[in-house]
Amino acid sequence: MIRLIEKTPCEALLPVTCGALTLREIVGDRVTSVAPLKGQGAKLATALKKLGLGWPAPNTAIASATAAILWTGRDQAFLIGADPEGLDGLAALTDQSDGWARMRLEGPGAADVLARLVPLDLRGFAPGQAARSQLGHMMAILTAPEKGSFDIMVFRSMAETAVHEIHHAMKAVSARAAL
Known part of the structure; x- marks a missing residue:
């Protein structure tokens, strides 16, 4: 008999940290x-x-x-x-619980990371705001749970691509901050 094992959308992909920036998965909410x-x-x-x-x-x-x-x-x-x-x-x-990957990007420079991927100016994005926009070539929903951090939702099928793109941008922003 086949045994199915439940996995989260970002299992084995997150968390990742670059300098003071962290991208982690949000799990469990309906x-x-x-x-x-x-x-x-x-x-x-x-x-x-x-x-x-x-x-x-x-x-x-x-x-x-x-x-x-x-x-x-x-x-x-x-x-x-x-x-x-x-x-x-x-x-x-x-x-929609199983259809979305949910992540939180936090740390100084989080808006700079997303500036490389999202065609919106998120520097003034505050708690209580939400946006539906592109993240690279994917559709995403963005919110700010607190100043300077972002919750990101992408289709579950795009989780690996989203993590890759965000991680790449995190590396670039962290390298620039280290100069």
Whole structure:
């Protein structure tokens, strides 16, 4: 009988450290795509308040002590770390947990690393902001859990490529800082 072994998207790839920069995997949180059903936006926002959240405006993320919801596109958000209980009938809900690789880049120069890969100026990116953009040639979702660090989400199938690209940029930024 075949025995399947569960692996995380970045298993054996992370963590990596270059100088003061670290890229590590974020593991274990449930990720649910939430898209309001027609005419249910206000009720959905009220239901999210029971989770200590709300409906995020474009390019924003809302976090509580145990969960977050981040804007991922028009009429779409990702609920992270919370059970979507109470949202049935208000939104189309899709479990995305196994489809995404989640990483955190932290340390001085983290924005400089991403400046080599993302066509956005992230130097002023602050907690509560979210962006859906390119990371190299991949689509990514970026948030700032705290000033100077970034949570990065890419499709699970692109995890190895994302780690390679980010690690390469980390090496370049660390080498420049060492001069």
